[in-house]
Amino acid sequence: MIDRLLQIVGPKGLITDATDMLPYVTDWRERKQGKAVCVVLPASTEEVSEVMKVAAHMRQPVFPLGGNTGLCYGAVPESGNPEKPGIVLSLRRMNQIRDIDVVSDIITIDAGAILADVHAVADDVGRQFPMHLGSDGSAQIGGLISTNAGGTAVVRYGPMRDLVAGLEVVLADGRIIRDLAALRKDNTGYMLRQLFIGAEGTLGIITGAALKLFPKQSNSAHAWIDVASPDDAVKLLSLFKATAGQFIEAFELVSASQFELVQRHIDRVRIPFSQVPLWSLMVELSTSDTHTDLDAMMGEVLEAGLEGGLIRDAVIASSQQQAEEIWHVRHSVSEANKKEGIGIVHDVAVRTSLVPAFIDAADKVSAERFPRAQTQVVCHLGDGNVHYILMFSHDDWAEIADKDAFALQVEQAIHDVGASFNGTFSAEHGIGRKLPEELMRLVDPLRYQLMQQVKQVFDPENRLNPGVLLRR
Numbered sequence: 001m002i003d004r005l006l007q008i009v010g011p012k013g014l015i016t017d018a019t020d021m022l023p024y025v026t027d028w029r030e031r032k033q034g035k036a037v038c039v040v041l042p043a044s045t046e047e048v049s050e051v052m053k054v055a056a057h058m059r060q061p062v063f064p065l066g067g068n069t070g071l072c073y074g075a076v077p078e079s080g081n082p083e084k085p086g087i088v089l090s091l092r093r094m095n096q097i098r099d100i101d102v103v104s105d106i107i108t109i110d111a112g113a114i115l116a117d118v119h120a121v122a123d124d125v126g127r128q129f130p131m132h133l134g135s136d137g138s139a140q141i142g143g144l145i146s147t148n149a150g151g152t153a154v155v156r157y158g159p160m161r162d163l164v165a166g167l168e169v170v171l172a173d174g175r176i177i178r179d180l181a182a183l184r185k186d187n188t189g190y191m192l193r194q195l196f197i198g199a200e201g202t203l204g205i206i207t208g209a210a211l212k213l214f215p216k217q218s219n220s221a222h223a224w225i226d227v228a229s230p231d232d233a234v235k236l237l238s239l240f241k242a243t244a245g246q247f248i249e250a251f252e253l254v255s256a257s258q259f260e261l262v263q264r265h266i267d268r269v270r271i272p273f274s275q276v277p278l279w280s281l282m283v284e285l286s287t288s289d290t291h292t293d294l295d296a297m298m299g300e301v302l303e304a305g306l307e308g309g310l311i312r313d314a315v316i317a318s319s320q321q322q323a324e325e326i327w328h329v330r331h332s333v334s335e336a337n338k339k340e341g342i343g344i345v346h347d348v349a350v351r352t353s354l355v356p357a358f359i360d361a362a363d364k365v366s367a368e369r370f371p372r373a374q375t376q377v378v379c380h381l382g383d384g385n386v387h388y389i390l391m392f393s394h395d396d397w398a399e400i401a402d403k404d405a406f407a408l409q410v411e412q413a414i415h416d417v418g419a420s421f422n423g424t425f426s427a428e429h430g431i432g433r434k435l436p437e438e439l440m441r442l443v444d445p446l447r448y449q450l451m452q453q454v455k456q457v458f459d460p461e462n463r464l465n466p467g468v469l470l471r472r
Helices: 002-009 018-024 045-058 115-124 141-146 230-246 256-264 294-307 320-330 332-340 352-369 394-397 403-420 436-442 445-460
Strands: 038-040 064-065 087-090 097-100 106-110 164-170 174-179 205-212 220-225 248-253 278-289 315-318 340-347 376-380 387-391
Touching: 002 038, 002 045, 018 087, 045 064, 045 087, 045 164, 045 205, 045 445, 064 141, 064 205, 097 115, 106 115, 106 164, 106 248, 115 141, 115 387, 141 205, 220 230, 220 294, 220 320, 230 248, 230 278, 230 294, 230 352, 248 256, 256 278, 256 376, 278 294, 278 320, 294 315, 332 387, 340 403, 352 376, 352 387, 352 403, 387 394, 387 403, 403 436
Parallel strands: 038 087, 064 087
Antiparallel strands: 097 106, 106 205, 164 174, 164 205, 220 278, 220 315, 248 278, 248 376, 340 387, 376 387
16 A cells, blocks of 8 residues: 555655654644554645545455644544554645636645635735734644634634535545535535535545635724623623624633743743733734724713713724734644643534523533632633633642543533533534543434434545544
8 A cells, every 4th residue: 555655746745754644643742642643645636536546445444634733632643443544545645726816716726735825825916815823824724614713804704614615525435526616606405515514524535615805905994802701791792782793803802811921931921011901802903994083983982981880991903013912822722732731622612692601600610610710711702702711730740640531521511511501512623532522422413313323424444534523
């Protein structure tokens, strides 16, 4: 098999040395490590197709790898069969911009393209691709699509599912689905590409994508707001919607405990208050209309919030540098948490109106059942997505005998709180290898059965990312 793969991808496209493979088989937080026969790095869709045909012939599992920035171990190769450990398929070499259509506002790219590079290319032609998250510099487009990633701008543009206009996918047997026409109207039967978005590489290998572009937001206003509670933050969101609803680009709520970790572990962090606010709201308004006075609009809402007792203090960015400093703090959360300890990160979403009640209920459960954990909240308040985090020190974590069982216990406790509010336990991080049991436990049984049947149609031998999303 190795010889056949070498013929397809060449020496630059194949890694077999165990040491060199380590970065490709270990999750980015270095908590879980898998095994594989080799790492294959194809340079084209045709090479991916040929690799998949070899894997099918040898009946080897295939584990697609993007930027390896996920939190649910979905990129860690674990076949469950020592005789068939499988191959890791990295699309790192497939990073080309294929086409930009500024009239149709479509960019067509390889799936291995880095998100930050897509931002830069779109900016060069006066457009934007409106997905922003802390891993901009390493996350790959294919992985973002496969996990239906969200980020800070979902409140305005939606998650990745809403930003994809077309896909190119290689199936388990090597056949290629080419759906990159990116037509705004196309009612020719089932929209198959939607199945691959959020499927975490279990139905096919995404090799190319047509993404929607939007007008460049050349006019923006940014504020960091000190609020006393999540309830006040929700009320303030209503004020913003009434005055500036069409301009809201981001609306983020973060607890003091979280930003204290960022302050502790991350360089170049500037907090524009005498102390970290109990609850911080970070708000961005933006438009392509240079005549709209967004700073005045921001000030109007903040003044109303102050008069109504919803705001304790606020800072409006007076320059682009200050705006970047605000968002640098927000986007440094994951890196700070990685350095602090072992965080059990939850990805709950409830209706925005229920966010305060969910946080309060989760706090009570955490205090009662896991008193040694410190809790942090990072919330995309505009879309109701709450990352509720229980942070354990390295010393406390070392004392836990069965770490996986304990982590699942923590997750189930918080997920049950989310379920009590008719929420979801997986808003944007996916299921990966971390939560298949929770998917089976919490989703409607009929929905789960239909998902299994879809998997059987596309991957009857269960060779694509086995153990991810669905139980084996």
